[in-house]
Amino acid sequence: MTTDVVGQLARLDPTSDRAVFRQIADSLRDAIERGRLGEGDKLPSEAQLVNHFGVARMTVRNALQLLQTEGLVIAEHGKGVFVRPRPPVRRLASDRFARRHRKQGKAAFIAEAEQAGVKPEVDSLVVKQEAPPKEIAARLGSTRKVLARHRRYLHEGRPVETATSYIPLDIAQGTQIAEPNPGPGGIYARLEELGHELDHFDEEVRSRMPLPEETRALQLNAGTPVIHLVRTAFDTDGRAVEVCDTIMAADAFILGYRLPAR
Amino acid sequence: MTTDVVGQLARLDPTSDRAVFRQIADSLRDAIERGRLGEGDKLPSEAQLVNHFGVARMTVRNALQLLQTEGLVIAEHGKGVFVRPRPPVRRLASDRFARRHRKQGKAAFIAEAEQAGVKPEVDSLVVKQEAPPKEIAARLGSTRKVLARHRRYLHEGRPVETATSYIPLDIAQGTQIAEPNPGPGGIYARLEELGHELDHFDEEVRSRMPLPEETRALQLNAGTPVIHLVRTAFDTDGRAVEVCDTIMAADAFILGYRLPAR
DNA sequence: CTCCTCAAGGCGTCTATACATGTTCTATCG
DNA sequence: CGATAGAACATGTATAGACGCCTTGAGGAG
Structure with missing residues (x-):
């Protein structure tokens, strides 16, 4: 005993x-x-x-x-x-979308997971054309139809993140971005090949309790909040070329950012 | 009816x-x-x-x-x-600690709140010397005693954030940083005057449900998570000169970050 | 008219009980 | 010896009732 x-x-x-x-x-x-x-x-x-x-x-x-x-x-x-056991946490660095990583031919999530030694997976991939939600349209500066790429990420079999990328149709249509598999380096690599050299990303971070749908998709336990992250990618012309709406299980991530003091 | x-x-x-x-x-x-x-x-x-x-x-x-x-x-x-009414949200920009803001003579929280048109307050200020918690010591690269500055911030009378700054004693002792009122521009302005020119900040963002103590201090409703933010300030010599441990009511903030694509 | 009391409405806490459903271990049967 | 049925144990759901404390508004006392 x-x-x-x-x-x-x-x-x-x-x-x-x-x-x-x-x-x-x-x-x-x-x-x-x-x-x-x-x-x-x-x-x-x-x-x-x-x-x-x-x-x-x-x-x-x-x-x-x-x-x-x-x-x-x-x-x-x-x-x-x-x-409750504390699950292993992924630490996301603020340079995770730097071009040098993209050149390696891996998408950000996959590359970082493998570096951390965890087995990443992507599932329930849905690609379709639709009218963007209002919040997204505001960030893209247009209410025209967009290409929406939805997917779910898993670590070691556990779902930890869902993400939906929205790309203006005039950029994405007919390109590999509209395919389920966007090719090496992910959609950011494709965007640069299409002439949209990326300049910076703006990220907005919120936290709240999950909606019932999110609880299902991420198999969240009671008492686990979500981190809601909206990232907008800007090219060197200052145009918003992609908005990525992400819901993350809060117990699975630490977000890291580096701020200049200038 | x-x-x-x-x-x-x-x-x-x-x-x-x-x-x-x-x-x-x-x-x-x-x-x-x-x-x-x-x-x-x-x-x-x-x-x-x-x-x-x-x-x-x-x-x-x-x-x-x-x-x-x-x-x-x-x-x-x-x-x-x-x-539940959605309380007004403060949007924190990633340049909120930029030097040009510091020059205005206001601390970051106060300056930003006033710009947003809300009445900010600071209360329950405690300044003392203590041994740093392990996590803090790891970031400062030293387990020596530190100066701890604890305070609580309010918007329009509502407590929304508690923060504790830890500064190595060999930097802070005998300076205005050790005083309850650190003077215009806050402690970052004092650090620069002392010769620690600031180079960058590293922020770590987590989210979780509040501890009972945090629920009290922030008067949180059920179903409100907290954002746990740990910021480390580095001077141009690469030394960590301050660590700030912050607990924020998640329904009161949106954190904004700009990431370079380079 | 003003102040105060009190009742009514509303949520908070606690008891006691019953049955449903998932898990684990054991003892029995083949 | 292996499979399995079942008991024991665990949490999940639901009922019914009692009392306490807080808030609000109505009505009475002054």
Whole structure:
């Protein structure tokens, strides 16, 4: 038998005006933070907690629910509640779209993943023509139809990111950009071959809780926010030649940026 | 009487194997997305929903809880449950620490807020000497004691960001950086006056759910993640002269970055 | 008319119970 | 010895009821 975790939990303070389920959550959170419960460890079962604290099951469930929305634990039906393991994180550097990387013949995501030693995959690729969403149209400076390239990225089998690229039709139509496989170096390499030498990218970073659809697509656990990143690519004429709308599982990424002090 | 929102909600599908509370959440989410319920509007009360759907109150509360963790609604004790208004967002540009801004004599946060027309405030300022946390020490390349400057920023009275700056003691000690008020242009202006001409900043952006302490300090609603930003300032000698650890309310900011394509 | 009290409405917390559904281990059967 | 049925255990969903605290508005006291 392993060490008796439940027996070491703090008792309730009946004089406190802090709600009982919060006190239970506090004591479990404390056990996690102190390392008595490590990553992947199983928490005491609901029944054990009910016995230990002498409360109703719903009270215990409320406490566990709270820890779930905090992203500290995940419940697995029929198995138990577990301290949430921190998944391996991808660190994205701000030079990840630099031309020198493009020359290697790999798209940004693939190149960076392989460098980090994780197995990358791309699936559910959809390429079609459509009217751009309003936010995208504003960035492209046009509401004309665009080519939309949607795909999902996986690390080691886990979906971590969905992305949709929007390229004006007058640029993309009839080129390899309109094909499912855009060729070596990805669409940025194609854009440069087409005479749109890239000058810079503007990225906008937001964070929020996922929509139900995003929870499905990224198989997100409760308590995992998403990073919403919109990147606009500008060529040397100052024209926006692509907008990429990305939803990332927040627990899978660290974004790195270098800012000049000038 | 306003339009009968509760009467327009979809009915339950008893043949579906989707949980009842999820179906109720779906119908409310749908009403919000279709605009039948706008920002700040009051949802039907729990009692009304119980009547409409013919279920137990806990089932309705489960549905509302789900929408809360999705960040779609907020419950206010004694008042009701409301569609969550999107607070005004601050857009932070990647040149916000450029020297030309510093010359104006304002610190970055203040200058940018005023430009955006919102009233900024700084409170709970704490300056002290301490051993740096491990992550900070790694970035500073030293585990020696540092000067820690902690503060909280508010927009229009709402707390939106906490930040702690860490500066090596051999740089900061005895200078105005060690004073509560660092003077015009903030600590970056002082660092340059001390001969540490700034070369660039490295920022790391993460997102996650807030710790209980962060929820307090930023008065966060359920369903609001935080953006965790760690910025390291480098002088022209390549030395890390400051690390700033920032927790931001994710619903209050959009971060903007410009990446060169070179 | 103003202030105060109080009731009603609304969400927060907690108990107790029942059944559904997924997982794991064991004991039995072939 | 291997497969499998089933028990034991785990979380998920739903019901019903009770009481507490906060907010708001109506009505009464002054």
